Amino acid sequence: MNRVHKHLKLHHHKHTGKVLHHRHTSYWALVLVVVLAGACMLLTNRMAQAADYVVTAKISAPLPAGAPVITSPADGTVFDSPTVNINGTCPLSTPAILIVIYEGTTALGTAQCTPLGTFSVPVTLHAGTQQLVATVVNITDDVGDSSTPLTLGYTPKQVPTPVTPTTPSTTTPSRPHGQRSTPRGSGEQELEIRSRSPFIVYGPSKPAVWRGSFAGGQPPYTANIAWGDGKTSWLKQVGAEPQEVSHSYTEVKSAYRVTITLRDSGGHEIQMRLLAVSPTTASGTLTPTLNTPLPFSHLLYFLYLLTILVLLGLWALEHRENLRTVPVPVAARKKRAQKNTAAAKRARRR
The missing domain is CATH 2.60.40.10 (Immunoglobulins)
Structure with a gap:
């Protein structure tokens, strides 16, 4: 029995309530986890941005x-x-x-x-x-x-020149309605509507846009665009600079007839008739594609920053406590020396 007790040693651990030294906390592992999480978030964000890019290709109609x-x-x-x-x-x-x-x-x-x-x-x-x-x-x-x-x-048509009566008259000869008051000079350029495209393309989420300019005649010009659905857009007192006029249709049809009427300062008027057309799918309707970013991206960034702040706070708190307490390695060495001294005394008694 004494032999058994001779080989048994009892160890007593005293709880001091002191925070362990920072070497016992796996900060490197925590930093690694945070870095990996950040890399995953960055990759997810790049993928979301890549999804927002719209690549369009032209498929020619027959x-x-x-x-x-x-x-x-x-x-x-x-x-x-x-x-x-x-x-x-x-x-x-x-x-x-x-x-x-x-x-x-x-x-x-x-x-x-x-x-x-x-x-x-x-x-x-x-x-x-x-x-x-x-x-x-x-x-x-x-x-x-x-x-x-x-x-x-x-x-x-030439407007006849009115003959001046030999006797005074109380009436003045009138010119025909819509005719030119005077013939154009040989050096005057013809009034012209210059459209960038022979037709206009529109859709449910895409307005019809006419782009073009006016030339010739006597500027400034006044123009109106009848879109074929009862709506009209006006351009007043404009020059030869490029024009851009948009219109949104409430109903998608295969085509609307658009009429552009141009009048110059001399009263001369011309018209151009175009079509506003809508490209359709096989079912006859357009299906627009909308690309939206990930809904929780901002929340993920907030949680990531919050995790970093919590980790820094714990590290600062632990180092502050270590400054106030006796370093654990010094206490451990003293306790180890005391144990060795006690063991030596027991050996001498035997």
Whole structure:
């Protein structure tokens, strides 16, 4: 029994309530965890930002084979009125194509090819002779074949000069309504509407925007844009600078006929007729894609910063307590020395 007790040693631990030295706290592990969490948050944020980028690609609509044919008016016709309807036949396609009447590179008017394969485009002629062509254009602004050139002429009506009566008169001769008060000088440029595109594209979340400018005549100009839905936009006292006018449709249709009317300071007036078209999916409706950021990103950043602040607070608190207490390694060495002294005394007694 004495042999057993001789090999048994009892250790007594005294609780002092003192905070252990900072070497016993795994701060390196905590720092590593915080760094990894920050890296994960940064990667998540980058992925969310990458999701916000919208990559668009153009998928061209089909272009039918064949060129439009102008059936009226006849080639070489001379008109005394500037407004003329250009009629003809066009190749069928799905979705329906557009027929644009060009004079050189200037678009004079646009119309949609009907399901019967016909078109009618009202245009405004300028004084003199001009060559017009009808060109196929699809909804994605790809240009197809053009018709044979059509030569037309326009000779404005001359306003008769009133004869001064030999006897006094109480009445003054009036000029016809809508006619030009005086003929244009040879050096005056014809009034012109310059549209950047022969048609306007719109959608449920995309307004119709006309971009263009005015030239010739006698500026400043006054213009109005009838959007085809009963609404009209006005431009007053503008010059030759580029213009941009937007309009939001309340209903999505395949096409709206847009009429631009321009009047200069001399009272001269011209019109341009375009189409506002809406590209549709197979079901006939547009489906806009919205990209939204992650909803809890700000909350995650707040919690991350709060964790760092808590960790720094604990580290500061522990070091402050260590300054007020006796270092644990010194106390441990004293206790170890006392144990060794007691053990030596017991050995001498034996």
